[in-house]
Amino acid sequence: MEKGSVAIAFVLATCLAALSACGDGEEEATPTATVTPAVTVTPQTTPEATPSPTPIRGTYEVQAGDTLSGIADQFGVDLETLAEANDIADPDLIYPGQVLIIPAPTP
Numbered sequence: 001m002e003k004g005s006v007a008i009a010f011v012l013a014t015c016l017a018a019l020s021a022c023g024d025g026e027e028e029a030t031p032t033a034t035v036t037p038a039v040t041v042t043p044q045t046t047p048e049a050t051p052s053p054t055p056i057r058g059t060y061e062v063q064a065g066d067t068l069s070g071i072a073d074q075f076g077v078d079l080e081t082l083a084e085a086n087d088i089a090d091p092d093l094i095y096p097g098q099v100l101i102i103p104a105p106t107p
Contacts, residue, residue, distance in 0.1 A: 056085075057105070062098040067091075076105050 060071060068091040072079040083091050085103045094100070 057102045060100045060102050062094050062096055062100060064096045066094065066096075068094050071100065071102075075102050077103055 057075065057077075060075070062071070068082060068088065069079050072082045075082075079091060081103055082100070083089075085101045088094065
Protein backbone atom coordinates (compact mmCIF):
# COMPACT_ATOMS: atom_id res chain seq x y z
CA MET A 1 0.00 0.00 0.00
CA GLU A 2 1.21 3.49 -0.71
CA LYS A 3 1.49 6.22 1.91
CA GLY A 4 -1.53 8.14 0.48
CA SER A 5 -3.71 5.06 0.54
CA VAL A 6 -2.69 4.33 4.11
CA ALA A 7 -3.60 7.86 5.14
CA ILE A 8 -7.02 7.63 3.49
CA ALA A 9 -7.65 4.24 5.07
CA PHE A 10 -6.67 5.68 8.48
CA VAL A 11 -9.06 8.63 8.06
CA LEU A 12 -11.90 6.31 7.00
CA ALA A 13 -11.26 3.95 9.88
CA THR A 14 -11.22 6.87 12.31
CA CYS A 15 -14.51 8.21 10.94
CA LEU A 16 -16.17 4.79 11.08
CA ALA A 17 -14.97 4.31 14.64
CA ALA A 18 -16.38 7.71 15.59
CA LEU A 19 -19.72 6.90 13.98
CA SER A 20 -20.01 3.55 15.69
CA ALA A 21 -19.19 5.16 19.03
CA CYS A 22 -22.23 7.43 18.53
CA GLY A 23 -24.64 4.53 18.37
CA ASP A 24 -26.18 2.41 15.69
CA GLY A 25 -26.22 5.22 13.14
CA GLU A 26 -29.80 6.27 13.85
CA GLU A 27 -30.48 9.67 15.24
CA GLU A 28 -32.09 9.77 18.63
CA ALA A 29 -35.53 11.29 18.66
CA THR A 30 -35.62 14.66 20.33
CA PRO A 31 -38.57 14.84 22.69
CA THR A 32 -41.03 17.56 21.80
CA ALA A 33 -43.08 19.42 24.34
CA THR A 34 -46.83 19.38 23.99
CA VAL A 35 -48.55 22.41 25.44
CA THR A 36 -52.12 21.96 26.56
CA PRO A 37 -53.92 25.09 27.71
CA ALA A 38 -55.32 24.87 31.21
CA VAL A 39 -58.47 26.75 30.23
CA THR A 40 -60.14 27.03 26.85
CA VAL A 41 -61.75 30.41 26.32
CA THR A 42 -64.60 30.70 23.87
CA PRO A 43 -65.38 34.28 22.84
CA GLN A 44 -68.95 35.26 23.45
CA THR A 45 -70.81 38.05 21.78
CA THR A 46 -73.04 40.34 23.74
CA PRO A 47 -76.43 40.57 22.11
CA GLU A 48 -77.44 44.07 21.17
CA ALA A 49 -80.52 45.51 22.76
CA THR A 50 -83.49 44.82 20.56
CA PRO A 51 -86.27 47.34 20.84
CA SER A 52 -89.47 45.68 21.88
CA PRO A 53 -92.03 45.94 19.11
CA THR A 54 -95.14 47.99 19.64
CA PRO A 55 -98.18 45.74 20.01
CA ILE A 56 -100.37 46.38 16.98
CA ARG A 57 -104.14 46.67 17.03
CA GLY A 58 -104.51 47.20 13.29
CA THR A 59 -104.07 49.74 10.51
CA TYR A 60 -105.91 52.83 9.37
CA GLU A 61 -105.87 54.58 6.00
CA VAL A 62 -105.69 58.35 6.40
CA GLN A 63 -108.65 60.19 4.84
CA ALA A 64 -108.75 63.79 3.60
CA GLY A 65 -109.20 66.11 6.59
CA ASP A 66 -107.79 63.62 9.14
CA THR A 67 -105.27 64.75 11.72
CA LEU A 68 -102.92 62.51 13.62
CA SER A 69 -104.31 63.75 16.93
CA GLY A 70 -107.87 63.04 15.73
CA ILE A 71 -106.90 59.49 14.69
CA ALA A 72 -105.17 58.98 18.04
CA ASP A 73 -108.33 60.12 19.87
CA GLN A 74 -110.54 57.94 17.62
CA PHE A 75 -108.57 54.81 18.55
CA GLY A 76 -107.82 55.78 22.17
CA VAL A 77 -104.07 55.87 21.57
CA ASP A 78 -101.58 58.45 22.84
CA LEU A 79 -100.52 60.85 20.05
CA GLU A 80 -96.78 60.30 20.72
CA THR A 81 -97.23 56.51 20.70
CA LEU A 82 -99.09 56.69 17.37
CA ALA A 83 -96.43 58.97 15.84
CA GLU A 84 -93.59 56.72 17.11
CA ALA A 85 -95.26 53.52 15.84
CA ASN A 86 -95.36 55.06 12.37
CA ASP A 87 -91.96 56.84 12.41
CA ILE A 88 -93.66 60.22 12.03
CA ALA A 89 -91.35 63.05 13.12
CA ASP A 90 -93.87 65.85 12.47
CA PRO A 91 -97.45 64.93 13.52
CA ASP A 92 -98.79 67.68 11.25
CA LEU A 93 -97.48 65.90 8.14
CA ILE A 94 -99.79 63.03 7.24
CA TYR A 95 -101.50 62.62 3.88
CA PRO A 96 -104.61 60.89 2.49
CA GLY A 97 -103.96 57.29 1.50
CA GLN A 98 -101.17 56.89 4.07
CA VAL A 99 -101.63 53.65 6.01
CA LEU A 100 -100.94 54.04 9.71
CA ILE A 101 -100.20 51.29 12.18
CA ILE A 102 -102.55 51.61 15.12
CA PRO A 103 -100.78 50.34 18.25
CA ALA A 104 -102.71 48.61 21.00
CA PRO A 105 -103.67 51.00 23.78
CA THR A 106 -101.32 51.02 26.72
CA PRO A 107 -102.92 49.97 30.02
